Amino acid sequence: MKMEKKNVVVGFRPDGSRVSLPIIRICGDKGPSLFISMTVHGNEITGHKSIWYLLDHLKRSELRGLITIVSLVNADSFNYAIRGFPYSALDLNRMFPGDIKGSLPDRVVAEVWKIASKSNFILDLHTAGACIPFILIHPAGSSIRDFIREVAISSGLTPIYNYDSDLYSRIGLDMSLTGMAVRSNVPALTIELPGLIGIDKLGAKAGFIAIKNILIQLNMVNGKEEKINFFPAIKGKNLKRMRVLSEVPGLLDYKVGLGDEVEEGQVLTIIRNLLGDVVGDARSPKRGYIIQLNGFSRVFTGGKVATLAIEMGS
Numbered sequence: 001m002k003m004e005k006k007n008v009v010v011g012f013r014p015d016g017s018r019v020s021l022p023i024i025r026i027c028g029d030k031g032p033s034l035f036i037s038m039t040v041h042g043n044e045i046t047g048h049k050s051i052w053y054l055l056d057h058l059k060r061s062e063l064r065g066l067i068t069i070v071s072l073v074n075a076d077s078f079n080y081a082i083r084g085f086p087y088s089a090l091d092l093n094r095m096f097p098g099d100i101k102g103s104l105p106d107r108v109v110a111e112v113w114k115i116a117s118k119s120n121f122i123l124d125l126h127t128a129g130a131c132i133p134f135i136l137i138h139p140a141g142s143s144i145r146d147f148i149r150e151v152a153i154s155s156g157l158t159p160i161y162n163y164d165s166d167l168y169s170r171i172g173l174d175m176s177l178t179g180m181a182v183r184s185n186v187p188a189l190t191i192e193l194p195g196l197i198g199i200d201k202l203g204a205k206a207g208f209i210a211i212k213n214i215l216i217q218l219n220m221v222n223g224k225e226e227k228i229n230f231f232p233a234i235k236g237k238n239l240k241r242m243r244v245l246s247e248v249p250g251l252l253d254y255k256v257g258l259g260d261e262v263e264e265g266q267v268l269t270i271i272r273n274l275l276g277d278v279v280g281d282a283r284s285p286k287r288g289y290i291i292q293l294n295g296f297s298r299v300f301t302g303g304k305v306a307t308l309a310i311e312m313g314s
């Protein structure tokens with residue numbers, strides 16, 4: 001096994017400093033190629049610790065194939081722990097496949113796409129704040145759909161299909177890395193780990209085990225699938241994600257926790273004003289499971305209070 005680490009320069013900031021992509025390539029015997037990227041959203045960094053575990057593990061394994069890791073897609077937002085590109089507030093994960101002759105964010109995205117789109121499989125690591133770890137399946141064509149689902153299940157994380165198609169395209173998920181990949185018939189999955197701004201230790205462990213399980217499934221390393229049993233298990237089978245938004249702004253006083261099964265109409269949170277008075281509540285629009293809560297505990301009008309996993313077709 002050969003490991004190579006380098007920085008690929010994509011452009012320069014006004015002060016002359018370089019904007020580059022840190023890239024780790026681990027090359028084993030003949031086998032498939034896996035691409036892993038992280039921190040396209042600069043405040044989502046739990047996956048870094050998953051990769052530290054993975055690099056350690058690979059030292060003790062025999063790798064078949066090639067793993068390419070872009071460990072930091074959005075350097076400028078990472079430095080300031082924010083989601084988008086600081087100068088223009090652009091979300092890089094809504095810009096794929098990018099443009100090598102375009103703006104700096106476009107060029108960063110195009111450079112990532114150039115490597116990712118040539119791979120046999122893509123994993124994009126994100127964090128979703130106060131959440132249970134889950135693996136997100138994008139709507140893919142029939143030639144790769146079953147394979148992606150199989151790999152998602154093998155990860156040991158709860159597989160969840162993405163939002164309904166109108167919301168999915170309205171918020172630009174078809175132009176995310178994994179969304180664009182599956183549209184181009186490159187199998188891809190998004191891993192969502194817990195963590196708000198910083199690294200969540202247990203989430204990082206879950207991320208590592210999921211990647212290791214996927215490597216076993218792709219026949220890139222030997223081993224036995226490991227269970228991820230330190231987060232609440234979700235019992236549903238064909239789940240998709242659904243947002244719960246609040247009509248009422250204020251502070252959130254939750255009545256449910258991560259992993260809870262909830263009924264349609266059940267109060268998820270009471271909402272209070274700054275004087276401590278109850279001004280409303282947010283209820284579950286469907287029967288389902290809580291996979292994410294609002295870790296900031298406060299909402300604007302129309303802000304998200306929770307993400308549910310609900311049965312498809314419900």
Ligand SMILES: [Zn+2]
Nearest residue numbers: 041044126127
């Ligand atoms: Zn993200």
